[in-house]
Amino acid sequence: MLIHLLIGALATAGLVLLIEYARKNQLRVKWWHWLLTVAGILYTVFVLELIVGFLGEDAPQAALVMGTITGFVAVVWGVLLRRFVFTR
Amino acid sequence: MSVKPNLNRRDFLKLGGLAAVALPTITKVGTVGEELLLESPEAYGGFVVRTLADDDPAIKVDEDIYERFDSTNVIFSRIMWDEEYIEKVNSTEKVFNVGDSGYTHIDAALSDAAVFCGTYDGTNSPMTGSHAGLLGLNPSAMSKPGISFDGRWDHSRFSPEEVAAVVKKAALFLGASLVGIAPMNERWIYSHYYDAIGGGGQVPIEFTEVEEVELPEGQLSPQDAGELIKTEMEKMDGDQIKAMIIDVLENTDPAQMPAGAPPVGMVKMLPASQFKENLSMFTSMPTPVLSIFADKLGFDFEIANVDPGESARPRYLEDGTLAIPETMKTVIVLAFEMDYDSIEAAPTVLGDAGTMDGYSKMAITAGSLAQFIRGLGYNAIPCGNNTGISVPQAIEAGLGEGGRNGILITPKYGPRVRLAKVITDLPMAYDKPIRFGVEEFCEVCKKCATHCPTQAISYGPKTMEPTTISTNPGVLKWSVNAEDCYLGWTANASGCGMCIRVCPFNKPEGWLHEATRIMIGAQSGALDQILVKLDDASGYGTKDPKFKFWESDNFIHIKDISL
Numbered sequence: 001m002l003i004h005l006l007i008g009a010l011a012t013a014g015l016v017l018l019i020e021y022a023r024k025n026q027l028r029v030k031w032w033h034w035l036l037t038v039a040g041i042l043y044t045v046f047v048l049e050l051i052v053g054f055l056g057e058d059a060p061q062a063a064l065v066m067g068t069i070t071g072f073v074a075v076v077w078g079v080l081l082r083r084f085v086f087t088r
Numbered sequence: 089m090s091v092k093p094n095l096n097r098r099d100f101l102k103l104g105g106l107a108a109v110a111l112p113t114i115t116k117v118g119t120v121g122e123e124l125l126l127e128s129p130e131a132y133g134g135f136v137v138r139t140l141a142d143d144d145p146a147i148k149v150d151e152d153i154y155e156r157f158d159s160t161n162v163i164f165s166r167i168m169w170d171e172e173y174i175e176k177v178n179s180t181e182k183v184f185n186v187g188d189s190g191y192t193h194i195d196a197a198l199s200d201a202a203v204f205c206g207t208y209d210g211t212n213s214p215m216t217g218s219h220a221g222l223l224g225l226n227p228s229a230m231s232k233p234g235i236s237f238d239g240r241w242d243h244s245r246f247s248p249e250e251v252a253a254v255v256k257k258a259a260l261f262l263g264a265s266l267v268g269i270a271p272m273n274e275r276w277i278y279s280h281y282y283d284a285i286g287g288g289g290q291v292p293i294e295f296t297e298v299e300e301v302e303l304p305e306g307q308l309s310p311q312d313a314g315e316l317i318k319t320e321m322e323k324m325d326g327d328q329i330k331a332m333i334i335d336v337l338e339n340t341d342p343a344q345m346p347a348g349a350p351p352v353g354m355v356k357m358l359p360a361s362q363f364k365e366n367l368s369m370f371t372s373m374p375t376p377v378l379s380i381f382a383d384k385l386g387f388d389f390e391i392a393n394v395d396p397g398e399s400a401r402p403r404y405l406e407d408g409t410l411a412i413p414e415t416m417k418t419v420i421v422l423a424f425e426m427d428y429d430s431i432e433a434a435p436t437v438l439g440d441a442g443t444m445d446g447y448s449k450m451a452i453t454a455g456s457l458a459q460f461i462r463g464l465g466y467n468a469i470p471c472g473n474n475t476g477i478s479v480p481q482a483i484e485a486g487l488g489e490g491g492r493n494g495i496l497i498t499p500k501y502g503p504r505v506r507l508a509k510v511i512t513d514l515p516m517a518y519d520k521p522i523r524f525g526v527e528e529f530c531e532v533c534k535k536c537a538t539h540c541p542t543q544a545i546s547y548g549p550k551t552m553e554p555t556t557i558s559t560n561p562g563v564l565k566w567s568v569n570a571e572d573c574y575l576g577w578t579a580n581a582s583g584c585g586m587c588i589r590v591c592p593f594n595k596p597e598g599w600l601h602e603a604t605r606i607m608i609g610a611q612s613g614a615l616d617q618i619l620v621k622l623d624d625a626s627g628y629g630t631k632d633p634k635f636k637f638w639e640s641d642n643f644i645h646i647k648d649i650s651l
């Protein structure tokens with residue numbers, strides 16, 4: 001239970017930090033950029049929950065394999081957002 | 089007090105409402121021609137299942153070849169008579185050391201305890217053909233004090249679906265994980281059972297006619313005599329009835345008393361009112377006891393030595409033949425989930441504990457459900473593995489599909505179930521067989537064949553050819569070589585279960601595997617291949633053999649106190 005709260009808190013903190021970062025640097029982030037950002041954060045939550053779920057099933061190898069496959073997409077998503085949206 | 093059934097339709101619908109809430113909710117999500125697409129997290133896990141149209145047989149059978157299978161040839165019977173095979177079994181080397189992981193003292197004690205109810209008092213649900221103990225045809229049990237009803241449950245105002253709902257609710261309450269109902273298909277009933285306990289060897293199982301029996305002039309059937317005695321006793325008060333019963337118990341040879349008759353000391357302690365409420369016991373008493381009560385009440389009729397209702401009841405004939413009356417047209421199939429952590433320890437004694445526990449559950453629940461049906465005034469035969477082949481009956485009852493590993497694959501638990509049956513003459517609605525992509529998945533998967541320690545599972549397509557005499561020809565299926573399989577069990581000194589453990593359908597419950605289930609439902613060979621590869625890469629079924637059973641959160645953390 002605690003781990004799910006922690007993941008939720010991390011996701012929220014991540015979003016708040018991004019908003020702060022965009023404001024401080026006066027970035028012009030369009031509404032659909034925010035939509036993609038929120039979707040990316042939700043997807044990352046999914047990846048973390050997947051890993052936690054497999055570990056809870058005592059399947060560390062599954063956590064590693066599925067975490068790597070789905071996590072790769074999350075990393076690419078993050079890099080693209082950094083490159084094209086949250087850039088000065 | 090004897091109560092007549094007086095539930096009106098409104099009351100019943102309330103009960104039906106309760107049953108609908110308590111039974112797994114099944115939602116129709118679409119139709120394809122006559123076929124329904126159904127979804128139910130509780131009954132089907134994350135799968136969308138498709139019911140088969142009436143003209144689409146769930147199992148393909150070649151009528152020219154197929155004959156009812158003789159269970160003398162089931163491997164558990166063969167290890168009692170087949171000298172050549174027994175020789176092989178005896179010369180099989182063990183592949184473990186006592187004390188190894190999965191073979192410790194606590195593992196062995198657990199496995200032994202797990203099968204306790206499955207074998208207690210001659211029940212023997214795992215193997216033999218005869219019905220005894222909890223799976224007896226007419227087990228003696230003292231009836232619980234309370235109200236009792238006469239005759240059969242009057243369900244004429246209720247639909248067959250409502251009757252089925254009541255039976256399913258009772259089955260789930262009594263311990264089944266899944267329940268399905270199929271019409272009796274005689275071809276799945278063994279032609280013979282192997283009587284190991286009675287030493288009778290190969291004994292027939294026959295479907296018998298239900299016939300009217302004419303009684304000689306002046307004689308009454310035991311049931312009619314019992315009714316007369318009961319009616320007479322209804323005029324007496326509780327104290328008088330109690331005094332008469334005590335008098336009979338004190339002055340009758342105990343050998344003449346029915347099994348389960350209470351000791352006189354106990355009768356003396358019971359309140360008099362209870363005797364008045366349980367007069368219906370006289371409708372099922374043995375003839376000698378009825379005669380004693382008839383004499384005491386001053387009746388001078390003779391009680392016939394035949395039971396006109398006998399032919400409608402399942403029974404053993406004098407030569408040991410198991411007679412199943414032709415009126416028993418329904419088979420209720422019960423599935424019992426086996427513990428996931430225990431099966432993860434297959435093939436070891438600890439892994440076998442999950443299987444053994446399944447056998448105990450089979451005996452308890454099938455026996456109790458049969459007793460429920462008898463309580464409704466109908467006949468019931470509770471079966472474990474005996475009397476009929478379980479897998480095809482489970483397929484016809486809509487519980488799942490047959491897998492490459494030769495066993496039933498259910499949507500919710502995969503192959504991690506044990507099966508039991510209750511054959512009955514209580515009429516009710518039947519379920520339809522289902523499909524959810526097992527056949528297509530098994531064609532590309534073959535994980536069970538790869539991991540089978542004795543290579544007893546086929547890599548090829550389904551066939552009607554038997555692998556050994558322990559398989560019945562004429563049924564299209566993947567058949568396992570039971571001879572090799574059992575040698576594997578012998579080497580483990582327990583069951584095996586590796587083909588259950590590694591099967592990708594064997595997954596714990598939860599959202600993690602929902603997406604996989606949806607993809608399997610798509611029945612695409614290419615997608616199935618990717619899923620099998622992912623399953624392999626994720627290490628499912630081939631995890632580190634340091635079993636987590638004794639460390640599981642469901643149990644005490646004994647790892648902390650060092651084993």
Ligand code: SF4
Nearest residue numbers: 540573576584585587
């Ligand atoms: S139980 Fe074991 S030996 Fe038998 S078929 Fe399955 S994997 Fe093979």
Ligand code: SF4
Nearest residue numbers: 491530533534536591
């Ligand atoms: S392991 Fe694979 S091939 Fe074997 S029964 Fe399960 S799904 Fe079918």
